[in-house]
Amino acid sequence: MNLPLTYSDWHQYSLTHPEAFWAEQARNIPWFTPPTQILSTDENGLTRWFADGQLNTCYAALDYHVENGRADQVALIHDSPVTNTIRQFTYRELRDEVARLAGVLQKLGVTKGDTVVIYMPMIPETAFAMLACARLGAIHSVVFGGFAPHELALRIDDARPKVVLSASCGIEFTTIIPYKPLLNDALRQASFQPEHCLILQRPQCAAELQIGRDHDWQLLVSRAQPADCVPVNATDPLYILYTSGTTGKPKGIVRDNGGHAVAIKYSMQAVYNLQPGQVMFTASDFGWAVGHSYSVYGPLLQGCTSVILEGKPVRTPDAGTFWRVVQTYGVNVLFTAPTAFRAIKKEDPEAVLSRNYDLSSLQSVFVAGERCDPPTLQWLQAIVHVPVIDHWWQTESGWPMVADPLGIEELPVKPGSATKPVCGYDLQILDEDGYQLGPNEMGLVCLKLPLPPGCLPSLWQDDVRFRASYLSRFPGYYLSGDGGYVDEDGYVFIMGRVDDVINVAGHRLSTGEMEEIVSSHPAVAECAVVGIACPLRGQRPVGFIVLKDGFQIQETTLETELVTLIRDQIGAVACFRNALTVKRLPKTRSGKILRKIIRYIADGEAYTTPATIDDPLILNEIKDALLRRRIGQPFEID
Ligand code: COA
Ligand code: AMP
Numbered sequence: 001m002n003l004p005l006t007y008s009d010w011h012q013y014s015l016t017h018p019e020a021f022w023a024e025q026a027r028n029i030p031w032f033t034p035p036t037q038i039l040s041t042d043e044n045g046l047t048r049w050f051a052d053g054q055l056n057t058c059y060a061a062l063d064y065h066v067e068n069g070r071a072d073q074v075a076l077i078h079d080s081p082v083t084n085t086i087r088q089f090t091y092r093e094l095r096d097e098v099a100r101l102a103g104v105l106q107k108l109g110v111t112k113g114d115t116v117v118i119y120m121p122m123i124p125e126t127a128f129a130m131l132a133c134a135r136l137g138a139i140h141s142v143v144f145g146g147f148a149p150h151e152l153a154l155r156i157d158d159a160r161p162k163v164v165l166s167a168s169c170g171i172e173f174t175t176i177i178p179y180k181p182l183l184n185d186a187l188r189q190a191s192f193q194p195e196h197c198l199i200l201q202r203p204q205c206a207a208e209l210q211i212g213r214d215h216d217w218q219l220l221v222s223r224a225q226p227a228d229c230v231p232v233n234a235t236d237p238l239y240i241l242y243t244s245g246t247t248g249k250p251k252g253i254v255r256d257n258g259g260h261a262v263a264i265k266y267s268m269q270a271v272y273n274l275q276p277g278q279v280m281f282t283a284s285d286f287g288w289a290v291g292h293s294y295s296v297y298g299p300l301l302q303g304c305t306s307v308i309l310e311g312k313p314v315r316t317p318d319a320g321t322f323w324r325v326v327q328t329y330g331v332n333v334l335f336t337a338p339t340a341f342r343a344i345k346k347e348d349p350e351a352v353l354s355r356n357y358d359l360s361s362l363q364s365v366f367v368a369g370e371r372c373d374p375p376t377l378q379w380l381q382a383i384v385h386v387p388v389i390d391h392w393w394q395t396e397s398g399w400p401m402v403a404d405p406l407g408i409e410e411l412p413v414k415p416g417s418a419t420k421p422v423c424g425y426d427l428q429i430l431d432e433d434g435y436q437l438g439p440n441e442m443g444l445v446c447l448k449l450p451l452p453p454g455c456l457p458s459l460w461q462d463d464v465r466f467r468a469s470y471l472s473r474f475p476g477y478y479l480s481g482d483g484g485y486v487d488e489d490g491y492v493f494i495m496g497r498v499d500d501v502i503n504v505a506g507h508r509l510s511t512g513e514m515e516e517i518v519s520s521h522p523a524v525a526e527c528a529v530v531g532i533a534c535p536l537r538g539q540r541p542v543g544f545i546v547l548k549d550g551f552q553i554q555e556t557t558l559e560t561e562l563v564t565l566i567r568d569q570i571g572a573v574a575c576f577r578n579a580l581t582v583k584r585l586p587k588t589r590s591g592k593i594l595r596k597i598i599r600y601i602a603d604g605e606a607y608t609t610p611a612t613i614d615d616p617l618i619l620n621e622i623k624d625a626l627l628r629r630r631i632g633q634p635f636e637i638d
Helices: 007-016 017-026 055-069 091-107 124-136 149-159 180-189 218-225 258-270 289-301 323-327 338-345 373-382 464-470 511-519 554-570 595-603 617-626
Strands: 040-041 048-049 076-082 087-090 115-119 139-142 163-167 171-173 177-179 196-200 214-216 235-245 251-256 281-282 304-308 333-338 364-367 388-390 427-430 441-446 477-486 492-497 501-504 507-510 525-534 538-547 578-581
Touching: 007 017, 017 040, 017 258, 048 258, 055 076, 055 091, 055 124, 055 258, 055 289, 076 091, 076 124, 076 289, 076 323, 087 289, 091 124, 091 218, 115 124, 115 149, 124 139, 124 235, 124 289, 124 338, 124 617, 139 149, 149 180, 149 235, 149 251, 149 364, 149 554, 163 180, 163 338, 163 617, 171 196, 177 180, 180 196, 196 218, 218 464, 218 507, 251 258, 258 289, 258 617, 281 289, 281 323, 304 323, 323 333, 333 338, 333 507, 338 373, 338 538, 364 373, 373 388, 427 477, 464 477, 492 501, 501 525, 507 511, 511 554, 525 595, 554 578
Parallel strands: 076 304, 115 139, 115 163, 139 235, 163 196, 196 214, 281 304, 281 333, 333 364, 364 388, 538 578
Antiparallel strands: 040 048, 076 087, 171 177, 235 251, 427 441, 441 477, 477 492, 501 507, 525 538
């Protein structure tokens, strides 16, 4: 058979012959037992990939390369302007670090199938921890270090970890953030208690250890015997990553071992066009899906070098940090969120600092996490002179769903579009009733089942919520939660969430959860939290509050209290800074709050007053409140 060569042929082939397509990709993974069953349905009626295959993801990411000529190649570089240090590890060194840490975990009783929570900053030990769990067949769950104790407690209660791994502190610009008090607080709030906590003492801050429960990381590692890789089934979970849904309870996205390894490795070649030995710099926190897939697993499965940055794109020390990293390590592919470039653009609009560095190693720049606004895309193109690719994905997919497949064929970039569906993804735009829409018609972005390997098989111990959240609205389709359209050339434009999820500086947050927290304040009768446009962070939440009858409180006092409440419960990353009191909220006659209209008003977008609105005059009150506090367009300017 003549194999197809263009993107369009490959994409078509991947949809018409999914088993043949993915069986071929699976050959690139060093299985212990290669799969013969490619696509199947499990006893719960859910799609599974490579069900009878056996592997170990840590083996494929590390040991395999050590045994096959890459032992002395640098695998991981930690560049930390906030501590003024650079550390690097060859594949052999990384394998040895990971094997010793796995030995420690084994001694603490961690075995295949156990869960382990990792609450750590951007340091190499976080990657060691993830890989050590994978080595033992344990399931890691990394919790973003910027989350407050309450969020950590929710995740501990859901994941029920045998061990929690943490560090004494993280560093935000020049501020040292002690993690141990946050962990202690989370454990006080959680109903479930792990047997052990393993704490890495960093020189910037010492953590107090609780005798019996807490252990010193370095001490135990210095005494540990390395542990071997434990074979697992392809369908066994590799990790759980919690993400925001529409309520206060985060969703535990499950990633399996086999499908993940195959899909991520495929993406390294087909999307990012990275060859073994090349260098990838993904500027994202380990706590997000991007950090899992392209700071750790992707580059390592592909035999690349991964650069991680402990610092921000700006002010650590300046807006030239990314360009310095590119030059220093000869970065071939740079991947981050558009907000990071907007932050650089704000401080260095003419990109003067980029001229101090040689960026010639770069072959492409990828952005995701939110739609890349065309001005930022064009600004970046003029600096790097290589393709700048906006691509779309979610924690749920774990790898790109829509992208420019540079490893197959470079498609022309259309600003504002994430380009075309990646092989394996059958993307369709449906209307509210489930009918397929035509070119340029805006609707709900859905994926026809089955989802390709790597995508979530379910939610952690919650098939019911999985089906309800993603599969039940349109039978036979996965509902992404995003709205958008496909143009006449097949380019996909993702225009934003259609549910209560917002993206703030590339961080996915739930306005539904914020509303639950705001409503817990004794003054609040009802509220709506809406994501309004923000020139730096893409979106930011603003609360609209109706006070309980007779409750006396100044708007600014209430705002301060609500801001503190959200910071304490979710974390500073929520960027909840404004709460406006209004007499009423706009609602439909059936009582549904019209959040979309509030957002349109704040963003200065045209809207039609819905025929179902209870009282159109309320919209003027919303406008007045925004004007009074100088919030929203035209005040939110760069
Ligand atoms: N630990 C503790 N606090 C954290 C934190 C962490 N890991 N990450 C962020 N925060 C805090 C910040 O210190 C800030 O606190 P403040 O309100 O007291 O100042 C708050 O959360 C908001 O953080 P952020 O929105 O990130 O603002 P910032 O000014 O610190 O940085 C950017 C802005 C754009 C530079 C930064 O958000 C960025 O680099 N974003 C890239 C996003 C990304 O990697 N997304 C992953 C998907 S690709
Ligand atoms: P997360 O799960 O944190 O990766 O967030 C996923 C959400 O981010 C998606 O549902 C989109 O709303 C948004 N998103 C990610 N990438 C893009 C993109 N390239 N364009 C538009 N929105 C994006």
